[in-house]
Amino acid sequence: xxxxxxxxxxxxxxxxxxxxxxxxxxxxxxxxxxxxxxxxxxxxxxxxxxxxxxxxxxxxxxxxxxxxxxxxxxxxxxxxxxxxxxxxxxxxxxxxxxxxxxxxxxxxxxxxxxxxxxxxxxxxxxxxxxxxxxxxxxxxxxxxxxxxxxxxxxxxxxxxxxxxxxxxxxxxxxxxxxxxxxxxxxxxxxxxxxxxxxxxxxxxxxxxxxxxxxxxxxxxxxxxxxxxxxxxxxxxxxxxxxxxxxxxxxxxxxxxxxxxxxxxxxxxxx
Amino acid sequence: xxxxxxxxxxxxxxxxxxxxxxxxxxxxxxxxxxxxxxxxxxxxxxxxxxxxxxxxxxxxxxxxxxxxxxxxxxxxxxxxxxxxxxxxxxxxxxxxxxxxxxxxxxxxxxxxxxxxxxxxxxxxxxxxxxxxxxxxxxxxxxxxxxxxxxxxxxxxxxxxxxxxxxxxxxxxxxxxxxxxxxxxxxxxxxxxxxxxxxxxxxxxxxxxxxxxxxxxxxxxxxxxxxxxxxxxxxxxxxxxxxxxxxxxxxxxxxxxxxxxxxxxxxxxxxxxxxxxxxxxxxxxxxxxxxxxxxxxxxxxxxx
Numbered sequence: 001x002x003x004x005x006x007x008x009x010x011x012x013x014x015x016x017x018x019x020x021x022x023x024x025x026x027x028x029x030x031x032x033x034x035x036x037x038x039x040x041x042x043x044x045x046x047x048x049x050x051x052x053x054x055x056x057x058x059x060x061x062x063x064x065x066x067x068x069x070x071x072x073x074x075x076x077x078x079x080x081x082x083x084x085x086x087x088x089x090x091x092x093x094x095x096x097x098x099x100x101x102x103x104x105x106x107x108x109x110x111x112x113x114x115x116x117x118x119x120x121x122x123x124x125x126x127x128x129x130x131x132x133x134x135x136x137x138x139x140x141x142x143x144x145x146x147x148x149x150x151x152x153x154x155x156x157x158x159x160x161x162x163x164x165x166x167x168x169x170x171x172x173x174x175x176x177x178x179x180x181x182x183x184x185x186x187x188x189x190x191x192x193x194x195x196x197x198x199x200x201x202x203x204x205x206x207x208x209x210x211x212x213x214x215x216x217x218x219x220x221x222x223x224x225x226x227x228x229x230x231x232x233x234x235x236x237x238x239x240x241x242x243x244x245x246x247x248x249x250x251x252x253x254x255x256x257x258x259x260x261x262x263x264x265x266x267x268x269x270x
Numbered sequence: 271x272x273x274x275x276x277x278x279x280x281x282x283x284x285x286x287x288x289x290x291x292x293x294x295x296x297x298x299x300x301x302x303x304x305x306x307x308x309x310x311x312x313x314x315x316x317x318x319x320x321x322x323x324x325x326x327x328x329x330x331x332x333x334x335x336x337x338x339x340x341x342x343x344x345x346x347x348x349x350x351x352x353x354x355x356x357x358x359x360x361x362x363x364x365x366x367x368x369x370x371x372x373x374x375x376x377x378x379x380x381x382x383x384x385x386x387x388x389x390x391x392x393x394x395x396x397x398x399x400x401x402x403x404x405x406x407x408x409x410x411x412x413x414x415x416x417x418x419x420x421x422x423x424x425x426x427x428x429x430x431x432x433x434x435x436x437x438x439x440x441x442x443x444x445x446x447x448x449x450x451x452x453x454x455x456x457x458x459x460x461x462x463x464x465x466x467x468x469x470x471x472x473x474x475x476x477x478x479x480x481x482x483x484x485x486x487x488x489x490x491x492x493x494x495x496x497x498x499x500x501x502x503x504x505x506x507x508x509x510x511x512x513x514x515x516x517x518x519x520x521x522x523x524x525x526x527x528x529x530x531x532x533x534x535x536x537x538x539x540x541x542x543x544x545x546x547x548x549x550x551x552x553x554x555x556x557x558x559x560x561x562x563x564x565x566x567x568x569x570x571x572x573x
Contacts, residue, residue, distance in 0.1 A: 024421065070553070200384065
């Protein structure tokens with residue numbers, strides 16, 4: 001691996017680390033991070049496929065409330081580095097994902113550490129504010145972001161300096177039952193992300209739409225685009241009917257029983 | 271207090287750009303406070319010329335703040351309008367400004383999470399990932415571009431909206447529109463999630479339930495075929511007519527389950543995960559558990 005590639009990978013890892021906290025540009029999402037690392041190391045196709053597979057697992061990972069999701073940034077960067085180091089191309093994707101998941105969990109501790117270290121940094125901002133030192137406040141903000149970048153860049157650099165043969169031998173020494181079992185597990189783990197999201201969104205009112213989506217997906221001719229379009233249509237239709245029901249109720253005689261059965265049903269759901 | 275300072279578009283643009291780094295100094299003590307203050311600096315510099323006012327403004331925006339990172343934009347917009355009023359000498363005190371910030375951050379976060387994290391990102395992510403898994407570079411490109419265009423447009427226009435609406439925004443948002451957006455997003459989200467569960471959660475049960483000997487004429491009689499290309503053609507024609515390739519019909523457990531509803535097992539697994547999460551089992555424990563189940567299940571020949 002050339003010096004240029006190494007520098008580029010560390011840079012991407014830095015961006016992914018920043019992305020992981022900012023959650024703006026999405027450099028930390030597997031789809032983006034794995035593709036970029038694949039690109040700079042000349043293994044674009046393997047990177048893209050790895051990114052896609054890992055993205056499917058990480059779709060619902062979001063830190064909401066008490067549930068803390070695994071760290072997508074470290075998982076993407078580490079698995080992509082392991083994949084390009086092993087030189088196994090597309091074949092190595094299963095095993096690099098298997099290595100990525102435990103790392104994603106380990107990444108949580110780094111996240112907690114960084115967020116704790118940010119506390120003294122904002123205290124420095126408080127001090128700077130006393131004297132209206134704009135530059136210092138900005139400096140601390142930038143330093144805090146850089147610290148988040150290093151959170152991923154340092155582990156990435158460490159992984160890069162493990163010789164390729166060791167990575168290769170390690171991956172190849174993994175027995176078939178383990179890698180096969182891991183990829184079977186990977187097919188199921190996807191459910192956890194979805195479950196997290198469903199738990200946040202589900203109400204009695206929207207469950208029927210889940211059922212419709214589930215049944216419609218069995219028609220394999222429908223692409224995701226088509227499914228999305230049907231979903232948008234359903235949402236619009238529902239909102240319109242809902243409005244109509246509400247309007248009819250407001251103008252109707254007596255409260256509730258307005259002679260508009262649909263409106264009444266919709267109201268009862270609330 | 272003669273000259274009336276207004277924030278021009280360039281300054282508002284600077285604030286919007288800086289708000290991209292809102293979560294950069296996210297900390298356990300006051301969360302997004304550093305980022306909020308950082309974003310406000312161009313406005314503070316433009317509005318307040320003497321040091322005391324600047325110090326007060328900086329301190330004011332280092333107070334606790336936390337919301338959805340994109341939903342901070344309309345709040346920043348309103349805050350800009352309030353700061354402008356204050357700089358003009360009107361009676362806007364610290365409590366008002368902080369009250370508006372704190373009052374808006376909760377409800378708005380409640381909208382941002384379902385719309386961005388639970389609907390838009392899973393949808394764009396699944397779209398990009400399904401392309402990417404076949405090695406198509408368009409997958410990541412579409413995901414990245416679409417996300418950032420939507421995000422930036424949202425952040426800029428809602429900040430402008432907040433700035434122009436000033437205080438009125440809270441009334442507007444507490445009305446029907448906000449509820450509608452949330453409801454529409456959760457309908458779309460649940461619909462897409464239903465299809466994602468069917469399509470992408472995969473479990474295959476290996477065990478064979480039954481092996482039935484088929485009648486003569488229901489399977490291809492390979493011995494009767496000529497051993498050349500015409501024989502192959504004949505075999506393919508027969509297969510196309512619905513004849514079985516083997517003399518036995520093998521039914522796995524998976525076939526049985528699929529004939530009930532395709533994707534029934536993935537659905538049950540998802541519901542089980544939801545139940546575990548509700549019981550406060552950490553998602554990480556569930557993930558590791560599923561990997562162990564996958565390995566053990568494979569070893570005993572179940573999966």
